[in-house]
Amino acid sequence: MPLLEVKIPPMGESISSGILAKWHVADGDVVKAEQPLFELETDKITSEGLAEAAGKITFLVAAGDEVKIGQVVATIDPAAVGAVAVPGGSASAPAAATKTTETTNSPAVRRIAAETGVDPASIAGTGKAGRVTKGDMLTSAAKAPEVTASLPAPAPVAARAIETPKSKIENPGASARQTRRKMSPLRARIAQRLVSAQHEAAMLTTFNEVDMSAVMALRAKYQDDFVKKNGLKLGFMSFFAKAAVHALREVPAVNSQLDGDSIVENHYFDIGVAVSTEKGLMVPVVRNCDTLGMADIEKAIGDAAKRAREGKITLADLEGGVFTITNGGIFGSMLSTPIINPPQSAILGLHAINERPIAVNGQVVIRPMMYLALSYDHRVIDGKEAVTFLVKVKQAIEDPSRLVIGI
Numbered sequence: 001m002p003l004l005e006v007k008i009p010p011m012g013e014s015i016s017s018g019i020l021a022k023w024h025v026a027d028g029d030v031v032k033a034e035q036p037l038f039e040l041e042t043d044k045i046t047s048e049g050l051a052e053a054a055g056k057i058t059f060l061v062a063a064g065d066e067v068k069i070g071q072v073v074a075t076i077d078p079a080a081v082g083a084v085a086v087p088g089g090s091a092s093a094p095a096a097a098t099k100t101t102e103t104t105n106s107p108a109v110r111r112i113a114a115e116t117g118v119d120p121a122s123i124a125g126t127g128k129a130g131r132v133t134k135g136d137m138l139t140s141a142a143k144a145p146e147v148t149a150s151l152p153a154p155a156p157v158a159a160r161a162i163e164t165p166k167s168k169i170e171n172p173g174a175s176a177r178q179t180r181r182k183m184s185p186l187r188a189r190i191a192q193r194l195v196s197a198q199h200e201a202a203m204l205t206t207f208n209e210v211d212m213s214a215v216m217a218l219r220a221k222y223q224d225d226f227v228k229k230n231g232l233k234l235g236f237m238s239f240f241a242k243a244a245v246h247a248l249r250e251v252p253a254v255n256s257q258l259d260g261d262s263i264v265e266n267h268y269f270d271i272g273v274a275v276s277t278e279k280g281l282m283v284p285v286v287r288n289c290d291t292l293g294m295a296d297i298e299k300a301i302g303d304a305a306k307r308a309r310e311g312k313i314t315l316a317d318l319e320g321g322v323f324t325i326t327n328g329g330i331f332g333s334m335l336s337t338p339i340i341n342p343p344q345s346a347i348l349g350l351h352a353i354n355e356r357p358i359a360v361n362g363q364v365v366i367r368p369m370m371y372l373a374l375s376y377d378h379r380v381i382d383g384k385e386a387v388t389f390l391v392k393v394k395q396a397i398e399d400p401s402r403l404v405i406g407i
Contacts, residue, residue, distance in 0.1 A: 004053055006074040008067050011042055012315040017068050018042035019185055020061055027059040027106055030081060038063075038073065039311060043189035044318065046279050046311040049073075056080035106132075186280045197339050202378040205337040208390045210397045212353050212368040215239050218400060230295040236350075237273060238297040240325055240393070242403050244348060245269045245290045247392035248323060253385045254376065255322055257343045263380060272321035272341060275305045276331075282308045283341055285321040329353065335371045345380045348393065349373035 008018070022039040025031055036048045037057065051057070055076040067073055118140050125132035183191070197203070219234050226234040248255040248269060256265040269290040272283040284304035286297060307313045324341045329352040338349035351371045357364050374390045396402050 001077075001079045003075040003077055004055065005072045006037060006049065006051070006057070006076060008040065008069050008071050008073060009049060010069055011045070011047065015042045015044060015069065017066060020063060020065050020067050020073060021046070021184070023059065023063050024048075025057060028056060030054070030056050031076065040067070041184050041186055041279065043185040044315060045282075045313050046186060048311055051076060053078055054081050184279065190280050193342065194339050197342050201340060201342070203340060203375055204378045204383070204386070205373055205375040206383070206386050206390055207335070208372045208394050210370050210372055210394045211358070212370055212397065214398055214400055216368060226295070230299070232295070232298055232302060234294060235298055237301055237325065237327065238294045239397060239400065240348070240350060241271050241273070241286065241289050241297050242294070243393045243396035244271060244323060244325060246396050246403055246406070247389045250392045251385050251389040253381050254346045254389045256380055257345050258377070258380055259343070266322045268322065270321050272324040272344075273301050273304070274324060274326035275308045277309045279311070282313060282318065283321065283324055284308055284313060284317045285319070324348070325350065329370065335373065337373060338375050340375050340377060346374060346376040346386070346389070349375070
């Protein structure tokens with residue numbers, strides 16, 4: 001059977017390349033159809049490549065290499081599926097052939113063989129299907145000092161960098177004063193957009209504070225019934241999404257954006273919700289928040305966040321939002337000035353809920369308070385409109401019945 005090519009799939013018209021960040025399988029493994037093979041990082045999203053058929057995979061590029069859309073990064077040999085030896089089986093000839101192929105194709109084994117002079121074919125492998133592993137090679141090399149004595153030993157830090165690059169970065173040795181790694185395409189894109197937003201927009205931030213007592217009381221009262229009916233918890237974000245829609249309707253200037261010398265006012269309510277992932281911040285969009293119930297919003301946010309953290313988010317999930325909500329409070333932030341997400345003109349920042357003394361009807365009481373921050377593009381939104389928007393959000397959260405009757 002002919003070899004099947006594993007290609008970098010198309011990711012959208014605006015993406016032409018990326019970094020093959022990680023292989024999920026080893027070179028020479030027998031993979032299954034639809035099995036995740038690699039992780040691709042681009043300047044917008046991180047996604048996985050899947051195997052189109054079962055067979056033995058051979059790498060053509062290494063993890064960390066830059067690749068183009070459509071580039072062949074590996075081949076799969078479907079004919080090799082039946083030739084793989086099973087530990088304890090009787091097919092000794094296929095097992096030997098498989099072992100030789102596995103050791104020959106493994107980059108770590110080849111490197112150690114070149115450095116130490118140890119022949120992989122002379123070692124009884126302990127890996128899957130009798131494969132000679134990196135550990136087998138290192139153990140054998142340690143038992144053969146007469147072979148390795150004449151060869152220069154690799155520097156310890158370099159060896160750690162080859163074997164476990166991630167741990168080197170996260171847990172540098174005691175002798176390491178600095179570590180260095182190339183910025184990922186996604187992190188570079190985030191950096192570029194943040195700097196661009198600050199340079200191109202007349203950005204300003206206004207603040208307010210909100211008493212969370214009413215929302216917290218509603219959650220406590222109806223949480224059990226909500227979970228029984230919908231299978232998920234009622235969170236704070238759905239309240240703020242609804243409050244944002246309410247405020248956008250009341251102050252339509254905040255739901256507008258610049259397009260050249262024109263101001264475009266949006267009449268729909270696709271709200272972006274910032275999600276923190278290992279790769280960086282992503283902002284999946286919840287469509288038509290004005291027509292969704294609280295359970296629908298919570299489910300949409302949960303699903304989008306899960307896919308973002310698993311690297312399964314798509315470009316379509318990230319595009320088209322008119323307004324963004326970001327919640328630094330989940331990490332303990334008391335106050336911040338969020339940066340707008342172009343081409344949007346405003347972003348709402350939520351923060352930690354802390355009990356504080358406040359004055360209510362001439363009396364000092366303790367209430368769960370949250371600071372709100374609205375960053376906005378002053379070219380599009382006037383200060384009065386920004387302040388009014390934030391007041392409308394505050395009123396809707398402190399008296400959620402306003403969301404029901406629309407005032």
